[in-house]
Amino acid sequence: MLAPAPTIHLQSVEKVFPNGVRGLAPLDLAVGQGELVSLIGPSGCGKSTLLKLIANLHQPSGGAVRWWGEDFSAIGREGRRLSFVFQDPTLMPWSNVATNVRLPLDLDGVPRAQAEARIMPALRQVGLEHAAKRYPAQLSGGMRMRVSIARALVTRPDLLLMDEPFGALDEFTRNRLDEDMARLCARDGLTTIFVTHSLYEAAFLSSRVIVMAADPGRIHAEYVIDPGMPRDEAFRMSDAFARICRDLTALLSEVSPRRAGEEGL
Numbered sequence: 133m134l135a136p137a138p139t140i141h142l143q144s145v146e147k148v149f150p151n152g153v154r155g156l157a158p159l160d161l162a163v164g165q166g167e168l169v170s171l172i173g174p175s176g177c178g179k180s181t182l183l184k185l186i187a188n189l190h191q192p193s194g195g196a197v198r199w200w201g202e203d204f205s206a207i208g209r210e211g212r213r214l215s216f217v218f219q220d221p222t223l224m225p226w227s228n229v230a231t232n233v234r235l236p237l238d239l240d241g242v243p244r245a246q247a248e249a250r251i252m253p254a255l256r257q258v259g260l261e262h263a264a265k266r267y268p269a270q271l272s273g274g275m276r277m278r279v280s281i282a283r284a285l286v287t288r289p290d291l292l293l294m295d296e297p298f299g300a301l302d303e304f305t306r307n308r309l310d311e312d313m314a315r316l317c318a319r320d321g322l323t324t325i326f327v328t329h330s331l332y333e334a335a336f337l338s339s340r341v342i343v344m345a346a347d348p349g350r351i352h353a354e355y356v357i358d359p360g361m362p363r364d365e366a367f368r369m370s371d372a373f374a375r376i377c378r379d380l381t382a383l384l385s386e387v388s389p390r391r392a393g394e395e396g397l
């Protein structure tokens with residue numbers, strides 16, 4: 133029997149922008165069902181460009197992206213849904229939490245009763261069922277990000293793309309959200325690709341970390357982490373976590389711009 137196609141498969145994908153900037157050199161990457169893959173690397177190494185290619189928000193200049201072994205027209209079919217979470221939660225300030233979460237279902241033309249029935253389960257997944265009637269201005273930054281995640285989950289995605297979603301949050305809130313994300317992804321087997329500037333966040337969340345280098349953007353190394361490790365506070369304090377962080381620090385130092393000849397401050 134043939135092995136199932138990876139959820140995402142990039143084959144010799146490169147990106148040259150219209151102004152001639154080479155965002156990504158040709159690279160290959162396959163992400164399998166249920167993986168939580170983080171992209172880390174110095175500023176400008178092409179993390180967001182890679183994520184946008186996977187989201188079909190950018191078109192490759194060369195090579196091909198396949199979603200579940202097919203082209204982008206497969207997206208939206210049963211078992212092939214994709215959701216994007218950005219750093220800015222971009223909530224509608226004039227609508228309450230429930231209406232904000234319902235938005236993608238409204239845009240998809242899901243009948244109102246059916247859509248309403250999916251709001252509370254999505255809010256429950258992010259621990260916000262008590263806040264359905266509140267307005268964005270009445271929420272903390274962490275709560276607004278949880279609403280944004282609930283809005284991504286309400287479509288029941290098969291692939292979640294997250295671009296530095298917790299980068300603007302304080303460390304305590306970020307750690308809590310990381311723990312929730314890890315639990316959610318493990319429980320639902322949700323395939324996730326996660327861009328972060330924090331190696332600690334990548335170490336905590338991921339089953340695989342892709343370390344990227346700049347000029348031009350490319351994959352420098354891949355680091356696999358046992359997905360079976362419980363991602364909780366105890367893991368954060370463990371020797372295993374410290375070792376993973378040390379290894380990732382070493383890999384990042386190999387691609388640090390100063391190593392490549394840049395002057396410090």
Ligand SMILES: Nc1ncnc2c1ncn2[C@@H]1O[C@H](COP(=O)(O)OP(=O)(O)OP(=O)(O)O)[C@@H](O)[C@H]1O
Pocket residue numbers: 149150151153154155156173174175176177178179180181182349
């Ligand atoms: N629309 C665009 N037009 C031209 N160049 C672009 C465009 N978008 C990105 N780039 C360039 O492509 C390269 C990769 O950018 P990208 O934003 O993907 O990097 P990044 O790793 O996500 O950076 P950061 O960590 O700072 O967010 C950079 O040199 C950037 O200046």
